[in-house]
Ligand code: HEC
């Protein structure tokens with residue numbers, strides 16, 4: 001691609017830069033902590049510009065939507081998902097010496113940040129540009145349409161469904177939209193629906209909160225938590241149906257849905273996911 005001589009000049013420059021970077025040694029973390037992060041962050045036009053640039057310069061190796069090809073899937077890699085934005089910036093700037101991963105030393109900082117914005121938006125739900133819509137109207141609707149009777153936001157609300165304070169960093173906007181319009185398409189973990197019949201003929205239906213060899217813990221729609229001994233249970237049936245109403249698609253206008261989703265998109269309280277294994281390494 002590049003004339004040989006030019007390539008070797010570049011490579012040398014990069015090795016020096018990389019050496020200086022590594023030479024900073026233990027202070028890398030300190031530098032990260034003091035660093036500013038991406039000044040463009042979730043700006044919509046930055047993400048779009050980054051998408052264009054990615055197409056021109058990166059897609060040939062990393063795939064059209066950064067999902068891998070000749071080189072790694074960047075949507076899943078730890079470097080993009082967990083690393084700091086500053087470290088990602090430096091990596092794109094310098095490339096990875098000794099590998100096919102080329103430096104981008106002809107681009108101004110702003111253009112590199114655009115690529116960072118794009119990659120983060122692809123890899124992490126909470127990094128997508130803010131959804132348009134009237135957030136205040138969305139919040140009012142959240143209360144008037146009954147969502148708040150089952151979901152906590154800002155410290156108040158019901159508990160039959162999961163709290164939604166951090167929903168926008170846990171799920172992408174498409175997933176949230178689907179949760180609202182087709183609740184039973186996938187049930188939130190820890191909120192699966194169960195119907196139990198006891199030996200003495202009582203029916204207890206609700207959300208299965210916990211279970212072990214001896215017990216089932218079921219929360220009923222009135223908010224009570226019932227602990228049932230397995231020995232007194234005649235049958236227990238899990239259901240693929242959500243306890244959430246299925247008819248919001250018809251009850252809400254387009255406009256209302258837009259506002260509601262914009263409100264949910266602003267729910268970004270810090271959240272610590274449970275990490276299982278090393279699947280995203
Ligand atoms: C000629 C092919 C090629 C091109 C073009 C390319 N890369 Fe890479 N990239 C690679 C290879 C190969 C690796 C893995 C290097 C290694 O062995 O560690 C890599 C690694 C990476 C990583 C680290 C991935 C990880 O798993 O930690 C990131 C981030 C990355 N590239 C981003 C980009 C971006 C952004 C562009 C465009 C500006 C780009 N790459 C262009 C080949 C390429």
Ligand code: HEC
Pocket residue numbers: 142145146147148149150151160161162164167176179180183184186187188189191192207242243244245248260
């Ligand atoms: C009768 C109770 C109830 C009402 C009313 C209700 N939900 Fe839910 N919601 C649930 C339950 C239970 C779940 C968990 C099961 C599932 O994933 O469907 C849930 C799941 C969700 C999820 C996915 C949460 C996650 O962590 O994956 C979202 C988003 C959501 N509801 C939004 C809404 C919105 C917006 C409204 C109002 C338009 C609403 N809900 C009304 C009970 C309710």
